[in-house]
Amino acid sequence: MNVNIENMDLNYICEGEGKNILILHGWGASIDTIMPIFNYLKNHFKVYAIDFPGCGKSQKPKEVLGAFDYARIIKRFIDIMEMNEVILIGHSHGGRVSLVLANKYPELVKKMILIDSAGLIPKRKLKYYVKVYTFKTLKKLYSLAFFWMNKEKAMERFYKKFGSDDYKDADGIMRKILVKLVNEDLRPLLNGIKASTLLIWGRDDDATPVYMGEIMEKEIKDSGLVVLENAGHYSYLDQFIRFKVIVDSFLEKDKVN
Template identity: 40%
Template sequence: MNVLQTKLDGIPINYIAEGLQNDCDEAVVLLHGWGSNIALFRQMVNHLAQYRRVYALDMPGFGESGEPQSPWSVDEFADCVLQFIEFCGIKKAVLLGHSHGGRVSIKIANRRKLPFELTKLILVDSAGILPKKTLKKRFRQRCYKIGRNVLSIEIVQKMFPDALENLRNKHGSADYKSATPLMRQSLVKVVNEDLEPLLPNIKQSTLLVWGENDTATPLSDGKRMEELIPDAGLVIVKNAGHYSFLDQWGTVCRVLDSFLGIPLNS
């Protein structure tokens, strides 16, 4: 992998730019999920770079890129991706977002003015729809908030210095537990934003690719996106989970080729 480095707003950014250089063709920009990085796109890049110019970046806080200076929302991740696209001189592109990268792609597709022509959208096991909270989940969340408030009291912190962190680790997701303190704050901002109201505004033709066994962003999310995005089609990938493009690359590859107009016998 030919990895390059640049800086955007003072943040070191790790990225790749490979494949055919043709200003007439649309480039493909790959956006990874939370806790992931560009390395997981290696197989996809190797294939698509035979036919398109392909770009992918480690978003700030992931892979080999630096962390932002403060907790970011989805909009700030979108701002960074747009800066990256301008930096690369991309004029026309397809956005492919996996999981959190899908969130960012949805935000970008809703911007009124873009520094490039967004021709198509590919959302792979995308995040963006808030899960419905069951009574049990609401109860647990309420208990957590009460415990957090109590353990945040200064005198309690002095008496039990590790208790608050232990509570967070007990209730936090795997992504939360593995993140740095700053990125944990970003994660809280990101996962609590509901992007469902933005979906009907997407004008681009959109391909939805979903693992049938996805538990992180369940298939019901993909079906809901298909209902709300005006020009969307959903492909359900059998025997695949949240990383459907890794679990069943052969199937996903053929689907991408068809959507991008790459000859199937190439």
């Protein structure tokens, strides 16, 4: 199904009956990646999932979006679907957007599940700054070495060879959006969140490390952190049986049998 928001056709699905749940996927992913969660919850809830702009089957945005822009778009979706109250489940980038929504609309978001959530600026070590300096130097040398080539094509080749995995996979405006998102720090929003929050993290997550979950647990008043062993950034897929048990316990009182 499609819904038009801010002149973008956005793809979404909805199944089930009961209290509203909205599942938000991670960066560069789509509805397909959160279908295991969707399918097991739809028997007890009315479950929505949406492809973010530029992901899955949704149209790309025409301007650079930040976390608050994504939250505005998702709030519009919630309003169109006439949800007066919603339980948010956000993985990675979906968690980032959930943080903004929970902070801005406490009357709307009563419960929230964040899975390996983004939203915090990572700790910068010396190795990071060396890597950034090296990257910038290589970029300059590359542009000089391929001066005869169209600049845009030359830079595209450079990023495909030397950029991060997410950066390589993104293109055009989505690449600019990614840069903006990873430099936004949502930590100041945490202590203003009133929603009862379950934090689920993979012990081996190297994209959004466990210490980020620990910070969120400390600063979100009504929150608890569960760390899944032998699981990475997609902890819900790596340990799906354990994940279901934990989520079932958190949502037990909200279920429609």
